[in-house]
Amino acid sequence: MRRKIIEYINTTKNIEEAIKTSIHLGNKLNKDIELNIVVENAAASSLAGATPLTAASEAxxxxxxxxxxxxxxxxxxxxxxxxxxxxNIEIKQSTSSLDYLIKEKSREKDTYLIILAQDSFRVDVSLLSFFDKFAQLAECPILRLPSDYTFKPFNRILYASDFLEEDIEKLKNLINIAKVFRSHITMLHISEKEDSNFRNTLDFANDIVQQIDYENIEVKTISSRDISTGINNYAHNNKYDLVVVLREHKNFFENIIQKSQSLEITKDSEKAILMFHELN
Structure with missing residues (x-):
């Protein structure tokens, strides 16, 4: 049985491009597709405006x-x-919360990738709580598509990296996607100030690359006052097709005190974003 790409869709807006993306990735990666149509209670309430809804009307x-x-x-x-x-394409319907659906689906062994197809998933409060759960529980990567997305092959991939050992396994997973597109990968590290250990940082990054069975990969490091802005600007200015980030594993108190750079990148990016969890 082949593993699945699961795409969550909650609107007809740009639905053709969203589904085309799943079809293209399914063919390239030899995966089946599950299109999951989700309409939560909030969607029905928003259509009603200020008019109170009975349970029957909402349903x-x-x-x-x-x-x-x-x-x-x-x-x-x-x-x-x-x-x-x-x-094999299956279309399913659900009125369950997106948080619950993704949490459960990401645990299933046959789930290879989850796609979120619209920006409404990105800015909705439920997505923020979902990402909190994803940071702790999710067992598969997630691809976020902007609402005006038009699919094109991932010829140029930007991997935002801290040059850590955790990158090795994530890069190996990314290579499975990069190989089918013959992608050029840039490992980009951004520091908020001049790095006094620049040479050691670069040497360690190159050591990581040596452990990856992929030739078309380069290492870059630049400085920027804001890491997420620097990465998004670099992706835009250099015409990358996909930005890949590693979701940091933090405990509850760390999430309150420190902002997540990976979430900041995802929130503001105009590009397709592929997010791996640090622990999966």
Whole structure:
């Protein structure tokens, strides 16, 4: 049984490009696809505006939205029938919370990758709580697509790195994706001030690269007053197709005191973001 790419969709906005991305990745990576249409209670309430909803009315609106989005998803899948001949594509519907769905799905052994297809997932409060759970529990990487995303092959990949030993296993996982696109990978380290140990840092990074079975990879290090802004600007100015970040493993109190650079990058980036968890 092949592992799956699971994509969560909550709107018809840009749904064709979102599904095309899953289809393309499924073919390239030899994975099946599960399109999960999600309409939470908040979506029904927002359509009603200031009008209070009864439980029955809310449920009816949810079902109507599920039907509308699912119908559009089926239409897109049928449109690309020639590209899906070797794929098993399943469309599911849910009114459960996104947090719960992703938490559970990320634990399943056959889940290879989760895709979040719209910016509404990114800015919604539920996503922030989800990322807190992801930092502790998730067992698969997540790909976040901006709402205006148009798929193109990941020819240029920017890997934001602290040049740590943890990078080795993550890079090995990334290579599985990079190889099918023949991607050029840049390992980029950004410091907020001049690094007095610059040479040692660079040497250690090159040692990491030597342990990776991939030739088309380079190491860069630059300084910026703000790490997340520096990475996003570098990705934009150098036309990268994908930015990869490593989600830091922090305890509850560390998350309160310190901001997560990986979440800051994800929050502000115009690029597709692939996030690995430090522990998976």
């Amino acid at each position: 009816q609106i949810q079902q109507e939205l599920l039907l509308e989005i699912s119908s559009k998803a089926k239409e897109v899948v049928n449109k690309y029938e020639k590209d899906t001949a070797d794929l």
